[in-house]
Amino acid sequence: MTKLWVVKIGGNIIDDPSQLNDFLRQFVLLDGLKILVHGGGKIASTIGDKLGIVSRYEQGRRITDAATLDLVTMVYGGLINKQMVAAIQALGCNAIGLTGADANLMLADKRLIKEVDYGYVGDIKQSGINALFLHTILLQGMLPVIAPLTHDGEGIMLNTNADTIAQEISKAMAGLMEVQLIYCFDKKGLLANVSDDTSVIDNIDEEIFQQLKQEGVVTGGMIPKIENALSAIRAKVSKVIIGHAADIKQLATGNAGTKIQ
């Protein structure tokens, strides 16, 4: 089967033009088909502050009121996405920037209000990823660059977590290609000792994860990250790798980061 890399980069890289350019230069050289999913970055909050839009968070997720939805639609879907597409084009790769509304790529439900009203936040529907469209444009030589925005099919854009998008796209493509999912973040991988960057745990599976959780090695925000990765593996994604964006080449060749399989 054709190999596909799904790579997610977050705000810490996006906020630093020099790191971002270094990353992109390495990324475009990865052997095989590629999809890039990007997160937000501080620029949305900076612009929001100037516009008088107050950023509110609950459990690490931005509360998306109508003004914030407009803000993220323009910053994620316009500024960040298009600057990244132009930068990748300059590297000789035929990038195409997409949100969930474009080509009906990602159809979502507005999250139901339970304890928290997250506002215009979207949870991707069952079979909500247009995998055939991605398959078609990948085979036409294009490199999709995906912003963390979905739509509800009724005219409303929705804000959706980029980690989740990368995972859902990987799962949807796993039936069509051999998918390897790389989450880039600001650590070298999952660390046995959080203050020691050399203590990267090379491999994790379900059993090791449960053990590390019991021992208190995996805590906080890393728990859902690993749970998501294991869920992708169960859905036939070949491999999930977590590591630092600066190591993208080594993450792809298996010489850095934490591999989950």
Next chain:
Amino acid sequence: MTKLWVVKIGGNIIDDPSQLNDFLRQFVLLDGLKILVHGGGKIASTIGDKLGIVSRYEQGRRITDAATLDLVTMVYGGLINKQMVAAIQALGCNAIGLTGADANLMLADKRLIKEVDYGYVGDIKQSGINALFLHTILLQGMLPVIAPLTHDGEGIMLNTNADTIAQEISKAMAGLMEVQLIYCFDKKGLLANVSDDTSVIDNIDEEIFQQLKQEGVVTGGMIPKIENALSAIRAKVSKVIIGHAADIKQLATGNAGTKIQ
């Protein structure tokens, strides 16, 4: 040959959600393949004002400094484009939003500084339109929604006039399809008497245009509009129609507006 409508809508429609929705509902019903090109709208200036970005114009064109480029990239490429794509998706049409960087759709040169430094403004290169890509996605059933942004191939987005984009795309597609270009603006068409909305001139060609110009009937901003239309006709675009967005159906059937051929 397959029929293709290239329709351009401007700021006056975009700024009015009710007019825009009425237009889109009629537009998606046009018989044949369709491309929508949109302009800016006052929202860019409104957001720019809040961000402390001062809008400067020379000869009717916005001067695009670095801050303004970021502003139009997010407002045109993000907010306006994605809201329009989501709205068209809700009408059951498979819209896909694109700037010139996406799929290398429109490659431009940054305008050389002569009397005026327009800043980050792009003039589309000779053969700079990726007509084959548009052809492919149109035949796959998609409806391209194009923002007035190009790129220079070296990583920089550029601001480009939407009228020009509609014209260049029409010319580029004229080799592949039977193209009819509709410019929607805030008048019923070219008027013999500017204060009489019923005085629409039905047909114009090169000869009639020269005569109307001499008689002072066509003046000001209408002169480049008609010149652009005639240039499109010389480049094998079948027909150019100028009229009011509210009449889009009648413009397409030849029952309203000014036809240039």
